[in-house]
Amino acid sequence: MRTIGKLLVGTVLAGAVATGIAAAPAASASAATATTASAATTVSAAQTYSNAWKRFDRGDGRFEYRWGRSGGRYRLDFRMWDRDRHDRDYSFFDVYYKRDGRWYHYKRFNSKSFYGNRIVFGRDVDDFRIRGGYGHGGSYGWGGYNYR
Numbered sequence: 001m002r003t004i005g006k007l008l009v010g011t012v013l014a015g016a017v018a019t020g021i022a023a024a025p026a027a028s029a030s031a032a033t034a035t036t037a038s039a040a041t042t043v044s045a046a047q048t049y050s051n052a053w054k055r056f057d058r059g060d061g062r063f064e065y066r067w068g069r070s071g072g073r074y075r076l077d078f079r080m081w082d083r084d085r086h087d088r089d090y091s092f093f094d095v096y097y098k099r100d101g102r103w104y105h106y107k108r109f110n111s112k113s114f115y116g117n118r119i120v121f122g123r124d125v126d127d128f129r130i131r132g133g134y135g136h137g138g139s140y141g142w143g144g145y146n147y148r
Helices: 002-032 036-048
Strands: 054-058 061-070 073-082 090-099 102-111 114-120 127-136 139-142
Touching (some): 054 127, 061 090, 073 102, 073 127, 102 114
Antiparallel strands (some): 054 061, 061 073, 073 114, 090 102, 090 127
């Protein structure tokens, strides 16, 4: 059963990557055929939202994220997965936001398999940062902060 589960997770990840690759040419083709007014809007939207996923690792935890800003709000998409689901350790993902010059903890996510989420921050948020960790029982090996 372990082999089937690993095959399923690998297939899902490969499909997600293929979908992102297939969507990129379609987006650029539609931008090329747009009128000049809508092309300017498309370019400005592309500058505020990155389709490229940034990746970092911590222990057996793998983390990917991308972010954007639209309508004065930050958006954060992230995915995380744990390569070794049969040990006692989990992958952890912390999200912090900055408002009025102070950093606040938003939420901690954890997973023993695969997890993905999208966060849309309020208009009053000035910045955000994330970090990944790996461990159990309150003893986590945290990586450094990743800023947008």
